[in-house]
Structure formats: C-alpha cells, structure tokens
Amino acid sequence: MTVAAHLIRVDKLEKHYPIRASAFSRRVTGTVRAVDGVSFTIDRGETLALVGESGCGKSTTGRLLTRLIEPTSGTVRFDNIEISELDDAELRSVRKRMQLIFQDAGSSFNPRMKVGSLIAEPMRLAGQSADTCRARVEELLPLVGMAAEHAQRYPHEFSGGQRQRIGIARALALRPDFIVCDEPVSALDVSVQAQVVNLLTGLQREFGLTFLFISHDLRIVRHVANRVAVMYLGRIVEIADKATLYKSPQHPYTRALLSAVPAGRPGVVRSRTEVVGEIASARAVPPGCRYHKRCPYAMAACRTDDPELTDLGGGHQAACHLVRPLH
Amino acid sequence: MEASPLLSVRDLTVAFDVRQGSFDAVRNVSFEVRPGRTVGIVGESGSGKSVTAMALMQLLPESARLTTGRIRFGGRDLQGLSERQMQAVRGREIAMVFQDPMASLNPILTIGHQVMEPLRIQLGLSRATARVRAEELLSLVRIPSPGQIMRAYPHELSGGMRQRVMIAIALSCGPKLLIADEPTTALDVTTQAQILELLRDLQQRLHMSILLITHDLGVIAEFADDVLVMYAGRVVERSPVAALFDRPGHPYTEGLLRSMPPLDDEDRETLPAIEGNVPSPFDLPAGCAFHPRCSYARDACRSGIPAFAPLGATHDAACLRTGRPAA
Numbered sequence: 205m206t207v208a209a210h211l212i213r214v215d216k217l218e219k220h221y222p223i224r225a226s227a228f229s230r231r232v233t234g235t236v237r238a239v240d241g242v243s244f245t246i247d248r249g250e251t252l253a254l255v256g257e258s259g260c261g262k263s264t265t266g267r268l269l270t271r272l273i274e275p276t277s278g279t280v281r282f283d284n285i286e287i288s289e290l291d292d293a294e295l296r297s298v299r300k301r302m303q304l305i306f307q308d309a310g311s312s313f314n315p316r317m318k319v320g321s322l323i324a325e326p327m328r329l330a331g332q333s334a335d336t337c338r339a340r341v342e343e344l345l346p347l348v349g350m351a352a353e354h355a356q357r358y359p360h361e362f363s364g365g366q367r368q369r370i371g372i373a374r375a376l377a378l379r380p381d382f383i384v385c386d387e388p389v390s391a392l393d394v395s396v397q398a399q400v401v402n403l404l405t406g407l408q409r410e411f412g413l414t415f416l417f418i419s420h421d422l423r424i425v426r427h428v429a430n431r432v433a434v435m436y437l438g439r440i441v442e443i444a445d446k447a448t449l450y451k452s453p454q455h456p457y458t459r460a461l462l463s464a465v466p467a468g469r470p471g472v473v474r475s476r477t478e479v480v481g482e483i484a485s486a487r488a489v490p491p492g493c494r495y496h497k498r499c500p501y502a503m504a505a506c507r508t509d510d511p512e513l514t515d516l517g518g519g520h521q522a523a524c525h526l527v528r529p530l531h
Numbered sequence: 532m533e534a535s536p537l538l539s540v541r542d543l544t545v546a547f548d549v550r551q552g553s554f555d556a557v558r559n560v561s562f563e564v565r566p567g568r569t570v571g572i573v574g575e576s577g578s579g580k581s582v583t584a585m586a587l588m589q590l591l592p593e594s595a596r597l598t599t600g601r602i603r604f605g606g607r608d609l610q611g612l613s614e615r616q617m618q619a620v621r622g623r624e625i626a627m628v629f630q631d632p633m634a635s636l637n638p639i640l641t642i643g644h645q646v647m648e649p650l651r652i653q654l655g656l657s658r659a660t661a662r663v664r665a666e667e668l669l670s671l672v673r674i675p676s677p678g679q680i681m682r683a684y685p686h687e688l689s690g691g692m693r694q695r696v697m698i699a700i701a702l703s704c705g706p707k708l709l710i711a712d713e714p715t716t717a718l719d720v721t722t723q724a725q726i727l728e729l730l731r732d733l734q735q736r737l738h739m740s741i742l743l744i745t746h747d748l749g750v751i752a753e754f755a756d757d758v759l760v761m762y763a764g765r766v767v768e769r770s771p772v773a774a775l776f777d778r779p780g781h782p783y784t785e786g787l788l789r790s791m792p793p794l795d796d797e798d799r800e801t802l803p804a805i806e807g808n809v810p811s812p813f814d815l816p817a818g819c820a821f822h823p824r825c826s827y828a829r830d831a832c833r834s835g836i837p838a839f840a841p842l843g844a845t846h847d848a849a850c851l852r853t854g855r856p857a858a
C-alpha cells in the first residue's frame with residue numbers, strides 16, 4: 205500500500221455550540237456555528253496557514269484537528285486514521301504524533317515546575333523512563349536555541365521569546381509529525397518574532413514536520429506558509445497556494461483582508477477594498493453568502509444562495525457567486 | 532515658518548521604585564509635537580513609550596516619579612500645575628485613547644451615560660444639551676444609529692465599536708492633543724484600517740495633534756509624520772517618517788525594519804532577525820543598551836551612552852556609527 209500524500213484530511217467538519225436560555229437551562233434557544241462545514245487536506249511536510257479575523261473559527265478548527273474538542277459532525281483523518289472513532293487508548297497513541305503550540309506558552313506552564321520537567325512532561329505521561337526523558341531534554345534545549353543548563357531553571361526566569369522556545373521543545377518531545385501552531389508569535393516583541401519564526405521553519409525542514417499555522421498576521425503567513433486558507437464565520441471562503449492567494453485573491457473578503465494590511469512604507473497609499481462593518485456573530489450567521497452584508501459587490505443571489513467552494517484550477521478554490529469556475 | 536510646538540518635552544526621566552529596587556523606565560527623552568501633526572513613538576514592551584505618555588498626563592502610578600524633565604504644553608509648564616488644574620487639562624486639552632476599550636469603559640453604565648459624562652462635568656452642559664452633543668459625537672466617529680447605541684452597554688458592542696466610543700469620549704471636549712496608546716493593537720486588521728482612517732479624517736477636520744504610541748511599524752508608516760524610536764527607556768532615533776524608512780540611522784531601527792516580512796517579495800528561507808532579547812530594566816547593559824544585540828558593536832559602545840548625531844535637519848540617531856562613513 206502506498207503512503208497517502210495527505211497527512212491530514214478534513215471533511216465537512218462542524219462544531220456547533222448550543223445557546224441555552226440560561227446557564228442552568230436545558231432550553232436551547234440557538235446555535236453558535238463556530239466551525240460550519242470545513243474541508244481541506246495538508247500534505248506531509250507542508251504548512252497550511254489558516255487566516256481570518258477573531259471569531260472566524262480558526263482556533264476551533266485547530267483544536268478539532270487534534271481532538272481536544274469533539275466535532276458535531278464531519279471527519280478528521282490523520283495519516284489515514286479516522287481520529288473521531290478512536291477509543292481513549294488509541295487516541296493517546298495517535299496524539300503523540302500531533303502537538304499544539306499556543307500563543308502564550310508561558311501562561312500554560314506550571315510555574316513550580318523546572319524547565320526540564322516541563323519539557324519532559326509529555327514523555328513522562330507517555331510512560332518513558334526518567335533517563336530517557338533527561339537525555340531527550342538535553343537534546344531538545346540546544347535544538348530550540350537554549351542551553352542544556354536551562355533545564356534546571358524556572359519558566360519565570362525567561363523572556364517571552366525564550367518561553368516560546370521552551371513550549372516548542374515540549375511540543376517536539378515526543379517526535380510528532382504534525383504541529384498545530386496557534387498564533388505562535390503574536391504575543392512576542394517584534395524583534396523576537398523573526399527569531400521564533402526562523403526556529404519553527406528550520407525545525408520543520410530538519411524533521412519534515414507538517415504544520416497547521418493559525419495566524420491573523422498576513423505578513424508572517426506570507427513568509428511561512430505553502431498554502432493559505434481564509435476563514436470567515438466558520439467557513440473556508442478561499443484556499444490557494446501562497447503565491448496565488450497573495451497575487452490574485454478572488455474572494456472579496458480575501459481582497460479586503462489583504463488590502464487592510466498596512467503597506468509598511470510611508471507614502472505608499474494602498475488601494476483599499478472597502479470593508480464596511482465587522483465580522484458578524486457566529487450566533488447569527490446571515491443567510492446566503494455569510495459575507496454579503498460587508499461585500500461591496502453583493503448581488504441578489506448573494507442574499508439567498510450560500511456559495512460553494514468553486515474550483516479555479518491548480519488547487520485554488522473560492523466560495524463566491526462572482527467567481528467563474530474553471531471549465 | 533514652522534509653527535511653534537504645541538507640546539515640548541525636554542529631558543524627561545521617570546524612575547520606578549519597586550520591590551526589586553529602582554530603575555529608570557524613561558531616560559532623558561526629548562521631543563516636540565507641532566499643531567496638526569502626528570508624532571509616532573515606536574518601541575517594544577519595556578521601551579518606555581507608554582510611561583512617557585503617562586508622565587505627560589501626570590497619570591503615573593504611585594511607585595513612579597519624574598526625576599527630571601520639563602513638559603511644556605500650549606505655552607505653559609505642566610509640572611507647575613496643581614492636580615485640579617491638571618484635571619482641567621486632561622480631557623479638555625489632552626485626551627487619551629487606550630488599547631483595550633473594554634478596560635476603560637464602565638461595564639454597568641450605558642454608552643450614552645459615559646459619552647455625556649465629560650460633557651456635563653468638563654463643559655458644564657445641561658443633560659439635554661449633552662445628550663444632543665453625545666449623539667453628534669457618536670455620528671462623528673461613524674457609529675451607525677447613535678440613538679440606539681446611547682442606550683447600549685459596552686459588552687453589547689464589538690471591539691471596533693467600543694474603540695469608536697472611546698474616541699468619541701476623547702474628542703468630547705475638543706482636545707488639542709490626542710494621545711493614542713496602541714489604539715488598534717487589539718483589533719482585527721480590517722477594523723484597524725477603519726479606525727486609522729477615522730483618526731486621520733478627524734485629525735484633519737479638528738486640526739488636532741496626535742501622539743501615536745505603537746509597536747507596529749506598519750501603523751507608523753501609514754500614520755505618523757515624525758517618529759521617535761525607543762529602546763530600553765531611551766530615544767535612539769528621531770526622524771521624519773520617510774527618512775526613517777529610507778535611511779534608518781540606528782542599528783535597532785534597521786533591524787526592526789528588516790525583520791518585518793514583506794507582503795509581496797520573493798520567498799526567503801530565513802527572516803532577518805535581531806538576535807537576543809529585550810534587556811530587563813534592572814539589568815541594562817552598560818553603554819549603549821542595544822550593544823549586545825548589535826552586529827556593529829565595538830568597544831566604545833560598551834562604555835559610553837552615544838550622543839545624538841545628525842543625519843539630516845530633523846533626523847538624528849544615538850549611535851556611534853551615525854554621521855561617520857561606515858567602516
């Protein structure tokens with residue numbers, strides 16, 4: 205049997221949360237459609253970036269992929285294994301191969317644990333011996349640009365950038381294949397962001413890691429991603445390889461998002477696609493195209509018909525009534 | 532002829548006394564803001580940019596004191612004013628907008644109440660007049676259906692709307708100077724573009740000066756006329772915005788500019804990063820605080836604090852390399 209090219213295959217993934225009349229009520233008065241029918245694949249060794257505004261469902265998607273939360277419906281296949289069907293023991297063995305890196309690694313550390321124990325914790329939980337753990341920690345610290353002696357120190361003794369390096373070492377401890385990086389550099393100082401980005405891309409090359417890179421920073425994404433998926437209100441509205449998405453975005457939302465990024469040069473006035481208003485709430489998803497209320501090109505059909513992702517060739521897809529399919 | 536400055540800060544030094552000891556958060560900071568202009572202060576966490584703003588407003592915490600410095604605003608010294616006189620300056624002449632509007636708005640009072648409050652207290656308007664004026668201010672910041680928003684509570688509004696409300700409150704008494712401390716940092720990129728556009732429009736209409744504090748060079752490029760770059764409590768470069776981006780004089784500025792990933796460039800394997808970390812204020816390197824991270828550093832950089840050397844009529848940098856041919 206040949207190895208599937210895709211390490212991750214997500215099909216029609218949904219996560220809906222019931223809205224209850226009150227905290228103790230059983231009466232459901234509505235639904236938050238946090239993730240609402242998302243499908244994509246990620247190849248081995250690839251970085252797929254998931255971009256969009258806060259509340260678009262990108263972090264929820266990352267948690268669903270690692271089954272930190274259970275989907276309402278849809279499937280996630282990891283290396284051809286359907287992860288939602290696994291029992292606890294099976295899930296534990298698959299989970300070793302998938303890890304998460306969060307925005308603020310420091311706040312998820314137990315402050316009373318030394319750096320060495322923090323990094324070794326996933327290995328201890330996986331039943332590995334103290335000696336194996338110690339040896340692996342000594343290997344990991346230099347790999348993330350820190351000294352082996354740092355294992356004996358506490359996390360508060362380190363800067364934000366160094367704590368993020370510790371978080372990365374911890375994520376690498378079990379030699380994963382796949383890492384969900386959820387805004388991994390957003391909380392860092394500008395001068396330190398580039399260091400951590402370089403560390404992540406270097407480790408990816410060295411170990412053939414596959415990344416889902418969740419970020420709102422379109423400059424960082426332009427640098428790290430192979431492909432980019434744009435999310436809006438629980439849906440992917442456009443997905444393409446990086447060069448295509450940045451050079452010829454097709455969905456009006458992608459265009460608006462890209463044109464809103466400051467030019468980065470004084471005197472350069474970027475022609476801005478007008479965006480009116482703000483992202484709607486996932487509690488009240490508009491009928492038709494979810495973006496129509498903010499879209500300058502909205503037509504009658506956009507108010508009633510929900511556009512499907514249309515194939516534009518070369519893996520480029522966009523969900524917009526104005527986009528003409530490839531024939 | 533150049534207009535005389537609205538705000539002139541000379542040799543501002545602010546010391547903090549905390550449990551671990553005392554340190555200078557801001558050292559010898561001098562700058563001017565002319566009428567109708569925007570001065571941007573760019574720096575990372577701990578650079579002293581927000582403390583500078585708080586010192587201007589005399590809103591420093593109890594652990595802080597102004598050790599030296601002269602702050603002249605509209606032709607008088609602000610330090611000489613009593614707390615009562617300063618209260619009149621705050622709000623009426625200098626207003627402030629912060630990063631997190633939710634933390635500045637009172638959650639249990641309606642938006643209307645909070646917009647009307649300064650109108651009634653500072654300007655002594657009657658309830659009815661204040662209500663009319665408050666609705667005008669909400670329309671000025673382009674809030675749709677202001678009458679309805681007046682009755683809403685802060686949690687019912689989105690982040691972008693709350694920031695518009697904060698701007699409306701800041702503008703209520705027609706300030707000459709608006710201090711905006713990371714006004715768009717907590718917002719999504721499309722909302723950020725809307726808020727910056729709003730501020731630009733209001734500045735022109737009301738002929739205000741703006742002191743914009745941010746870590747984001749993209750925002751600086753779009754919005755500032757003149758820029759101060761701060762590092763570890765000191766100003767390291769002062770420049771008109773175009774010259775700063777074209778001919779950065781300080782290696783830190785140069786590093787910051789290079790580490791910003793371009794939106795439309797060829798792919799690069801690694802991002803040019805500034806190595807090392809932002810120093811702790813308790814443990815500042817001797818000499819130029821940037822020297823441990825600077826690739827140009829030589830012996831002289833480790834001993835003395837570099838004086839400002841001119842690069843242009845209104846452009847200078849505190850670096851020993853500046854003004855001499857590059858070795």
